[in-house]
Amino acid sequence: MVSEVSPAERESGTSFLPKFGADGLLTAVVVDANDGSVLMVAHMDREALDATTTSGEAYFHSRSRGRLWKKGETSGNVLRVEEILVDCDQDALVIRAQAAGPTCHTGARSCFYRRLEGGELQPVA
Amino acid sequence: MVSEVSPAERESGTSFLPKFGADGLLTAVVVDANDGSVLMVAHMDREALDATTTSGEAYFHSRSRGRLWKKGETSGNVLRVEEILVDCDQDALVIRAQAAGPTCHTGARSCFYRRLEGGELQPVA
Numbered sequence: 278m279v280s281e282v283s284p285a286e287r288e289s290g291t292s293f294l295p296k297f298g299a300d301g302l303l304t305a306v307v308v309d310a311n312d313g314s315v316l317m318v319a320h321m322d323r324e325a326l327d328a329t330t331t332s333g334e335a336y337f338h339s340r341s342r343g344r345l346w347k348k349g350e351t352s353g354n355v356l357r358v359e360e361i362l363v364d365c366d367q368d369a370l371v372i373r374a375q376a377a378g379p380t381c382h383t384g385a386r387s388c389f390y391r392r393l394e395g396g397e398l399q400p401v402a
Numbered sequence: 403m404v405s406e407v408s409p410a411e412r413e414s415g416t417s418f419l420p421k422f423g424a425d426g427l428l429t430a431v432v433v434d435a436n437d438g439s440v441l442m443v444a445h446m447d448r449e450a451l452d453a454t455t456t457s458g459e460a461y462f463h464s465r466s467r468g469r470l471w472k473k474g475e476t477s478g479n480v481l482r483v484e485e486i487l488v489d490c491d492q493d494a495l496v497i498r499a500q501a502a503g504p505t506c507h508t509g510a511r512s513c514f515y516r517r518l519e520g521g522e523l524q525p526v527a
Contacts, residue, residue: 288508291522304443306431313438318429318494362514365506369443371514381490389487389496397416
């Protein structure tokens with residue numbers, strides 16, 4: 278049985294009560310611990326969250342592969358977690374991390390390497 | 403008919419080809435244009451994205467209310483958009499914005515006002 282959590286308890290309490298969506302996932306925004314810039318956005322299920330808090334390295338749930346995914350498991354570009362921030366309704370996290378290398382699978386430092394300008398994408402300087 | 407977009411085109415091209423999920427949404431991370439800190443995470447459908455790019459103020463799709471939602475429509479705490487960054491697979495955006503007031507509905511400047519520490523939530527200093 279899932280116990281009900283009041284919005285007030287979720288918003289103002291000290292209990293960590295992560296709210297996974299209907300798909301079992303919450304949103305994780307990874308920011309660079311050095312300058313705060315956004316490196317990537319991914320998703321965590323309970324398994325990925327537990328693996329992250331236990332190991333100190335970032336794990337996600339790969340929606341395309343349908344399985345637990347350690348960031349950097351093949352590239353070596355792991356994310357060492359320094360801090361986890363939780364939002365008001367506890368369905369999103371900000372993960373402050375030290376990146377061992379480029380975070381994006383394209384080789385870019387951040388997945389956000391383009392800006393929208395006049396309806397088209399331009400490289401971020 | 404939905405035309406197929408190759409991963410390469412999506413990742414390296416200049417065409418803005420936002421990838422909405424099965425629920426019709428993509429993830430939007432709002433960061434403060436002044437210091438880059440994360441203010442909130444929300445979702446946009448096509449309607450919200452178009453309203454945002456057309457007006458220059460941030461609109462989202464409220465999942466709980468099932469409708470278009472202009473941030474600050476009741477509180478007046480609108481988000482003036484300065485830049486929109488797009489990630490590699492175009493299913494997440496970073497919105498750099500000037501916030502007219504506190505972004506969180508709780509009155510906090512950012513929705514991320516707590517950190518996870520020893521399994522409990524502590525206020526961010």
